[in-house]
Every structure is written in C-alpha cells, then in structure tokens.
Amino acid sequence: MTESPRPLRRNEIRAQNEALILQAAEKVFAExxxxxxxxxxxxxxxxxxxxxxxxxxxxKEQLYRQVVQTIFEIWLAAAEAMDGAETPAEGIGAYIEAKMDISRRHPNGSKVWASEVMHGAPVIQDYLETTLRDWTRGRAALIQRWIDEGRMAPVDPEHLLYMLWATTQHYADFNHQIETLNGGVPLDDAQWRAATDSVKQMILRGIGAI
Amino acid sequence: MTESPRPLRRNEIRAQNEALILQAAEKVFAExxxxxxxxxxxxxxxxxxxxxxxxxxxxKEQLYRQVVQTIFEIWLAAAEAMDGAETPAEGIGAYIEAKMDISRRHPNGSKVWASEVMHGAPVIQDYLETTLRDWTRGRAALIQRWIDEGRMAPVDPEHLLYMLWATTQHYADFNHQIETLNGGVPLDDAQWRAATDSVKQMILRGIGAI
DNA sequence: CTTTGATCTGACCATACGGTCAGGAAAAGA
DNA sequence: TCTTTTCCTGACCGTATGGTCAGATCAAAG
Known part of the structure; x- marks a missing residue:
C-alpha cells in the first residue's frame, strides 16, 4: 500500500521485513x-x-516461537506497574489498567499466548517453569505482605493473580464474543474506560482494598 | 481396553460409537x-x-460443530443454578460453583469453546447472536433487578458476567499453566475447593453481595 | 435359511502444506 | 569498475491430510 520509494539500507531492510513478518504472523496465528x-x-x-x-x-515453529516470546515480554514489562506502589489499591489498580490496555492494543498476542497454553505450552514450557514461576512467587509474596500489614483482606494471593489474568485477558481473547454481545461493534473509548473501571472496582472491593 | 464381548444391538452400536468419537474428538480438538x-x-x-x-x-467440520454444541448446552444447563435464587449471594454463588465444577469436569470442552471464539466463532456465530445474546440479556436484567432492590452494589451487569465467565473458565482453559505453577501436579480436591471459595469470596464481596 | 439394510474398512485420490534450492537482483565494500 | 555479500523468489519436492468408495461383515427381519 504505502511503499517507501527510497532505497533502504541493509540494516533497515532486515529490521523492516522481520517486523512485517512477525506482525503478519501474530495476526494469522491468532486467527x-x-x-x-x-x-x-x-x-x-x-x-x-x-x-x-x-x-x-x-x-514455522521458529517464527511462532518469536511471536509468543514477544507477547510474554510485553506482559512482563507491564507487571512493573505493580511494583512501585505503596497500597494494594494503587499497585493492583495500576496492574489492571496496564493489562486492560494491553488487551486492547495487543489482542492477537494475547490470543496466541492463550492458544499456546491451552495446547499444553509445547513451545514455552520452560518460560512457565522459570520466569513465570519466579514472577508469580514474587508478586504473591508482595500481596501476602500487604495482607499481613492489614492493607487488604486475607485472600489467597495465587487465586487473586489468576483472577487478574483471567479477567483482563478475557477482553482480548474473547473480544469477538464481547463485540457480538455489543451489537456487533467493538467497544469504543468510553466503553473500554467503563470496562476497566468495572474490573478495578469489583476486584479492588473484592479484596478489601477500597 | 475394556471391550464388552457381548454382541451389541443396532441402536447401541450407533450410540456407543458416536459417543466414543465425540469424546475422542473433544480431546484432540482441545489439545x-x-x-x-x-x-x-x-x-x-x-x-x-x-x-x-x-x-x-x-x-471434520461437522464433527467439530457437534463437539462445540455439546459444550454450549452443558453451560446453558448450568445457568439454571442462578435462576431459583432469592439473593445475589445465593444465585451468583451457585453459578460460580456450577461453572467451576464444569471447568474441572470438562476442561477440554471449555478449551474447544475458547478456541472457537478466539478464532472469530466461524462455526457458532449464530449461537452467539441468538441464544447467548438472549441469555445474557436475561441475566443482566436479573442482576439489575437485584441492584435496584438494593441487594448488591451498582455494578455493570454485563462486566460482572464477563468476570464470572473469565474467572471460572480460566481454571479449565489455563489448567496447564495453573498445574505448572502448582509444582507440575493438578489441583487436588482441597485445592479445587479452595479455588472455588476464593473466587466466590472475592466476587461476592466485590459486588457487595456479602 | 434367505434377504435386507446397516455397519465397517483397506486402499485409494486430489490437494495443500512446510520446506528446499538454484540462480537472479541489488547493495556494500575495495 | 569489479568483487563480495546479502537479499530475493519461482519452481520444485516429499509428505500428510480430508475425504471417497467398492466391497466385506454382520445383525435382524421375513
């Protein structure tokens, strides 16, 4: 469509084509x-x-692996929203905001990840056993600290994390269903805002953080 | 493995083989x-x-269609748990119990459904637009009634339903991830009980029903 | 027993898939 | 300019897939 007529340098060619392919692959793998x-x-x-x-x-497998890896890294980066916070309402609220934003911006990536895990994680099993496990333990400990300090209700930290993942990713993985129930049109800005607020409100109240 | 040596009647043969095939198909499609x-x-x-x-x-497509249809009907039946209830705590609590039970007993069915929706529901789009839409509107109205009666907090009924679906189905669709984080072994009876209680507690408190 | 219609299956077919490769085009270096 | 290296691609290959079919098998009706 919009082809740049300027001759490209070597480095640019490689970078641009790899990005182009990865983008297309993410879409096709998701669909x-x-x-x-x-x-x-x-x-x-x-x-x-x-x-x-x-x-x-x-x-094909190597291309797929790269797609999955990219998404995983985006999610890991989003987790930092949880770290600097003083209170659970701040930290978990910011995490929900970040994850809802990713669900809106990278629905295909989320779907590829979901599909991979549903099929038994044949490609990223090592990530689950190392990076994700460490990450989960760290955050569970943080939540437990908040509980011990009396800042929130004594919920099981692990199941809270599952609820956070499930609820936020649902808006990406099941966006077709949500769109259908929304009259066949995607959520607009206001509806995404409302969805994020709903999720935050219900979860934060559910864990006694507000 | 356990083959019945008794000669089968015509009707039995058909019923048994169809069931056998559907069961195998559900497993393979899910995986x-x-x-x-x-x-x-x-x-x-x-x-x-x-x-x-x-x-x-x-x-293959017709076989797949039957598998998806079966799961959908199981979920619809579970929704009746919500109906007879007087209070939101009862109704939504029973619905969570029922859906968690299905996630445990029919993880493959849940995965096939998730996969189908993620891929744009090419086979069951009509179900989404008719049965599911009607069902959703009915339950949203029921929740709104509870809100109007002051029995629970004024949450958006639709987003509450999404949270219920997302959270309960997560234990089926992502059971591999949960199992990995659980040390590589599936949740046992007590852990399923704890998961269900956690979900119920967080959601019911989150909507001001307890 | 004979007939009938449902059930079963090995062998086969056309197609589509992931992947390869030889050789051309184009950019970078000398 | 000449050489080298990277980039590009049409044509091709072996394999696996969904699906077909003629004919065997078997329960049940007459």
Missing amino acids: AGFGGATMQLIADVAGLPKANLHYYFAS | AGFGGATMQLIADVAGLPKANLHYYFAS
Whole structure:
C-alpha cells in the first residue's frame, strides 16, 4: 500500500521485513491457531513471497516461537506497574489498567499466548517453569505482605493473580464474543474506560482494598 | 481396553460409537485446535479406523460443530443454578460453583469453546447472536433487578458476567499453566475447593453481595 | 435359511502444506 | 569498475491430510 520509494539500507531492510513478518504472523496465528495457520497466508498478509519468510525464519515453529516470546515480554514489562506502589489499591489498580490496555492494543498476542497454553505450552514450557514461576512467587509474596500489614483482606494471593489474568485477558481473547454481545461493534473509548473501571472496582472491593 | 464381548444391538452400536468419537474428538480438538487436529489422530484415540469416522460424521467440520454444541448446552444447563435464587449471594454463588465444577469436569470442552471464539466463532456465530445474546440479556436484567432492590452494589451487569465467565473458565482453559505453577501436579480436591471459595469470596464481596 | 439394510474398512485420490534450492537482483565494500 | 555479500523468489519436492468408495461383515427381519 504505502511503499517507501527510497532505497533502504541493509540494516533497515532486515529490521523492516522481520517486523512485517512477525506482525503478519501474530495476526494469522491468532486467527487460525498454530495448526491452522499456513506460511502461505502469513506471506500474503505480509505482502511477501513465501520463500522470503524462510529466508528470515528457518521454520514455522521458529517464527511462532518469536511471536509468543514477544507477547510474554510485553506482559512482563507491564507487571512493573505493580511494583512501585505503596497500597494494594494503587499497585493492583495500576496492574489492571496496564493489562486492560494491553488487551486492547495487543489482542492477537494475547490470543496466541492463550492458544499456546491451552495446547499444553509445547513451545514455552520452560518460560512457565522459570520466569513465570519466579514472577508469580514474587508478586504473591508482595500481596501476602500487604495482607499481613492489614492493607487488604486475607485472600489467597495465587487465586487473586489468576483472577487478574483471567479477567483482563478475557477482553482480548474473547473480544469477538464481547463485540457480538455489543451489537456487533467493538467497544469504543468510553466503553473500554467503563470496562476497566468495572474490573478495578469489583476486584479492588473484592479484596478489601477500597 | 475394556471391550464388552457381548454382541451389541443396532441402536447401541450407533450410540456407543458416536459417543466414543465425540469424546475422542473433544480431546484432540482441545489439545491441537481445529487446524492442528487430524481425523487420523481422533480415530486412533477413539480406537476406530479413520474411514469409520466418516461413516458417522460427514466431515471434520461437522464433527467439530457437534463437539462445540455439546459444550454450549452443558453451560446453558448450568445457568439454571442462578435462576431459583432469592439473593445475589445465593444465585451468583451457585453459578460460580456450577461453572467451576464444569471447568474441572470438562476442561477440554471449555478449551474447544475458547478456541472457537478466539478464532472469530466461524462455526457458532449464530449461537452467539441468538441464544447467548438472549441469555445474557436475561441475566443482566436479573442482576439489575437485584441492584435496584438494593441487594448488591451498582455494578455493570454485563462486566460482572464477563468476570464470572473469565474467572471460572480460566481454571479449565489455563489448567496447564495453573498445574505448572502448582509444582507440575493438578489441583487436588482441597485445592479445587479452595479455588472455588476464593473466587466466590472475592466476587461476592466485590459486588457487595456479602 | 434367505434377504435386507446397516455397519465397517483397506486402499485409494486430489490437494495443500512446510520446506528446499538454484540462480537472479541489488547493495556494500575495495 | 569489479568483487563480495546479502537479499530475493519461482519452481520444485516429499509428505500428510480430508475425504471417497467398492466391497466385506454382520445383525435382524421375513
């Protein structure tokens, strides 16, 4: 569509094409699943010949792995919203805000992750056992500290985390269902604001943080 | 494995084989997705020759459709737990119990449904637009009535329903992740009880029902 | 027993898929 | 300019897939 006529430098070419392919792959993997996605379709979406994909990514699986990895890193970065906070209302509220924002901006990434985990995490099992486990333990400890300090109700920190993940990611993974129930149109700005506020209100009150 | 040596009657043969195939299909579709599932694998899991599947089900898509339909009906039946109730705590509490129980007993069905919706509901779009929409409106009205009667906090009924779906189904759809974080073993009876209680407590308190 | 219609299945087919490769085009370096 | 390296791609390949079909098998009706 909008092709830059300027000749590209070597570095730019590689960076641009890899980004183009990853973007197309995220979309196709999200819409069709790993098994249903085809390299040909990804190539078409990216606007490149199929053989060109295999120049940058050795195999379908390797391309998929990169897509999943990218999403995971986005989520990890969002978790920092929880850290600097003094109170649970602040920390968990900011985390909900950040995760709802990701659900809106990266619904496809969220879907690819969900699909991967649902199928038994064949590709990112090591991440679950290392990075995610450590992350979870750290945050559970933080929540437990808040509980011990009497700043919130004595809930099970692990199940609270599951609720946070489930609820926020639902707006990405099930956005088609939500859209259908919304009269066939996506949530607009005000509705996303309302959704985020609803989630924050219900969860924060549910854990006695407000 | 446990084959009944007794000769089967005609009706029994059909009913038994269809059930066998549907059960195998649910498992394979859940583990591999629609695109990744193969009729050969479903046949192997069912212990039947592949050609026999096509005797009972005309196509892979038709078999898939039946699997999705079955799950949907299970969920609809569970919704009745919400109806007879007097108070929100009773009604929503019973609904959470029922949905958590389904997540434990039918994790594969839940995954197939999630996968179908994530991929844009190509097969069950009509269900979303008719049955599910009507169901949602009915329950939202019921919740609104409770709010108007001052029995619970004024939350947005629709977002409450999303939270209920998201949280309960998370224990089925992401059971692999939960299992990994649980030291690699599935939740036992006590842990399922604790999970259900946690969810009930947080949500019911979150909506001011207790 | 004979007939009938449902059940079953090995062998087969057309297609689509992931992946390869030889060789051309283009940019960077000398 | 000439050489080298990277980038690009049409054509091709082996394999696996969903689906078909003719004919065997078997329960039940007459």
